[in-house]
Amino acid sequence: MNGHPMIRAALALATLACLPIAAGHAEGLKVQPGLWETTFESPMTGANTERQCMTETELDPAKMIKAEGDGCEITEQSLSGNTLTYQMACPDNLTGSGKMTFEQDRGSAEIRMLMPHGDQPMEMTISLQAKRIGDC
DSSP, X not given: OOSOHHHHHHHHHHHXXXXXXXXXXXXXXXXXXXXXXXXXXXXXXXEEEEEEEEOGGGOOHHHHHHHTTSSOEEEEEEEETTEEEEEEEETTTEEEEEEEEEETTEEEEEEEEEEOOTTSOEEEEEXXXXXXXXXX
16 A cells, blocks of 8 residues: 555555454454455545455454554544444544444445645545455
């Protein structure tokens, strides 16, 4: 992924097909392992659809963000029913928030990022739709 660390971190979340943060999963947000298809749309990349085989151990966007090596991290998260919300922080005063809603075999999310840009902050929103399409 190219671009700013916050954009790479948000796209890393998008690529994970809206899968829940580990603590959310531990609290009961159920998502089935298998082959997932994710369509995400952002002003930077347009619409993109990807397929990825996911296992139980891969359902942790917080670890993926950390693996990007850009210093971004999940700072807060909250689970209510089948909806997970979180806050994200990155270096250079970049912030983000997300809301993910799931059923066992499908989900949707919206990730909003706020980046300093001269005198006016720039906001970018990434929208996601994900569905499990079968076994790996």
